[in-house]
Amino acid sequence: MVDLCASVDRPFPQPTGQDRYTISEVARHTGLSVHTLRWYERIGLMPHVDRSHTGQRRYHNHDLEWLAFVGKLRLTGMAVADMVRYADLLREGDHTYPERLALLVATREDVVRRVAELQSTLSVLDFKIGIYAETPPAASGGEELPA
Amino acid sequence: MVDLCASVDRPFPQPTGQDRYTISEVARHTGLSVHTLRWYERIGLMPHVDRSHTGQRRYHNHDLEWLAFVGKLRLTGMAVADMVRYADLLREGDHTYPERLALLVATREDVVRRVAELQSTLSVLDFKIGIYAETPPAASGGEELPA
DNA sequence: GTCTTGCCTGGAGCCCACTCCAACGTTCTA
DNA sequence: TAGAACGTTGGAGTGGGCTCCAGGCAAGAC
Numbered sequence: 001m002v003d004l005c006a007s008v009d010r011p012f013p014q015p016t017g018q019d020r021y022t023i024s025e026v027a028r029h030t031g032l033s034v035h036t037l038r039w040y041e042r043i044g045l046m047p048h049v050d051r052s053h054t055g056q057r058r059y060h061n062h063d064l065e066w067l068a069f070v071g072k073l074r075l076t077g078m079a080v081a082d083m084v085r086y087a088d089l090l091r092e093g094d095h096t097y098p099e100r101l102a103l104l105v106a107t108r109e110d111v112v113r114r115v116a117e118l119q120s121t122l123s124v125l126d127f128k129i130g131i132y133a134e135t136p137p138a139a140s141g142g143e144e145l146p147a
Numbered sequence: 148m149v150d151l152c153a154s155v156d157r158p159f160p161q162p163t164g165q166d167r168y169t170i171s172e173v174a175r176h177t178g179l180s181v182h183t184l185r186w187y188e189r190i191g192l193m194p195h196v197d198r199s200h201t202g203q204r205r206y207h208n209h210d211l212e213w214l215a216f217v218g219k220l221r222l223t224g225m226a227v228a229d230m231v232r233y234a235d236l237l238r239e240g241d242h243t244y245p246e247r248l249a250l251l252v253a254t255r256e257d258v259v260r261r262v263a264e265l266q267s268t269l270s271v272l273d274f275k276i277g278i279y280a281e282t283p284p285a286a287s288g289g290e291e292l293p294a
Numbered sequence: 295g296t297c298t299t300g301c302c303t304g305g306a307g308c309c310c311a312c313t314c315c316a317a318c319g320t321t322c323t324a
Numbered sequence: 325t326a327g328a329a330c331g332t333t334g335g336a337g338t339g340g341g342c343t344c345c346a347g348g349c350a351a352g353a354c
Contacts, residue, residue: 024330035313038333054320056331069271076268080311101279108272115265118258121223124216125255132248171300181301182343189304201350203301227341 021059030067045070045084047091076111168206177214192217192231194238223258 027034037057040046046066050058073083086103089096174181184204187193193213197205220230233250236243 022330033313034331036311039312042334052331054331056320072268072271075264076272097279101276104272104276104279108269108276111265111269111272115262115269117222118262118265121219122255122258122262124219125223125251125258129248129251129255132244132251169300180343183341185303186342201301203350 019061021064023057023059026059026064026067029064030071032067040070043080043084045080045087047087073107076107077114078107078110082107166208168211170204170206173206173211173214176211177218179214187217190227190231192227192234194234220254223254224261225254225257229254 021029023034023037026032026037030037032040037046041049046063049063050060052058070083073086074080082103086100089100089103168176170181170184173179174184177184179187184193188196193210196210197207199205217230220233221227229250233247236247236250
């Protein structure tokens with residue numbers, strides 16, 4: 001892809017909106033470390049990041065969007081290997097469409113299940129917290145157990 | 148604590164309800180591996196498990212209850228180290244009451260935050276899945292990106 | 295007796311997702 | 325021209341949460 005903004009190779013800070021970011025800017029923006037950004041690239045989770053004429057990474061807005069999506073997948077608890085799989089499928093083209101959809105649907109089901117699990121832990125926690133709230137510190141009533 | 152069921156040292160399977168379980172029975176019951184059960188004990192997450200006269204572990208119902216609670220904490224995503232901390236606090240007695248309560252409340256807040264995060268990933272997933280559902284495989288319309 | 299099954303122990307090993315390191319290059323500021 | 329600040333690489337290290345292993349004991353079945 002031709003870089004339309006290459007006239008000035010602006011080397012430093014840059015308040016966003018320029019579609020040409022250094023690795024540390026992206027780190028600040030995404031909350032990922034520069035280590036992690038480079039690692040994502042090495043393992044194939046981040047496709048072909050553009051480089052400046054001196055070989056430094058220059059991220060574009062579409063890279064930030066991809067990273068945002070990856071961030072969401074990370075929040076779902078999806079394994080990094082599976083995200084790499086998804087990225088691979090995208091690269092491979094249209095015929096991988098069913099597998100990609102299946103991956104997303106499976107992930108969605110996972111998330112729904114995990115939400116339910118968390119809700120169940122919430123009721124246990126609320127029950128315990130309720131006991132603590134009712135019971136004066138001295139008289140430990142319905143307590144768990146440790147000897 | 149005196150073991151009221153010790154007359155017969157029943158060596159094998161045992162359908163639950165006897166308040167005297169071998170490690171493999173507990174593993175089956177909890178879904179944890181025997182390795183993990185021993186490991187929990189080593190790191191102080193499991194207090195003083197009773198032993199048979201030959202030195203084998205004999206779990207009681209209160210141990211199963213504790214393990215069930217630990218299982219819930221595990222589902223919350225609480226670190227094992229924090230669970231150990233909680234177990235330690237219980238052992239230390241009533242004066243640790245405020246810290247225990249604080250731990251549970253903090254965990255609860257964590258869970259609530261995680262549920263919100265998961266809900267937000269759900270809407271992203273649904274959006275993507277929607278795109279896949281609308282778009283015929285051939286014409287990949289609003290796709291993410293990988294080059 | 296010996297075979298099998300189940301249990302014991304301490305310590306090593308494994309997988310995941312980073313995280314850091316050494317050695318070096320590039321560019322801006324003074 | 326020097327120094328600071330940022331960037332590059334491949335490979336090693338870290339921490340969490342298990343997981344496995346070797347070597348051995350105990351007890352029922354044949």
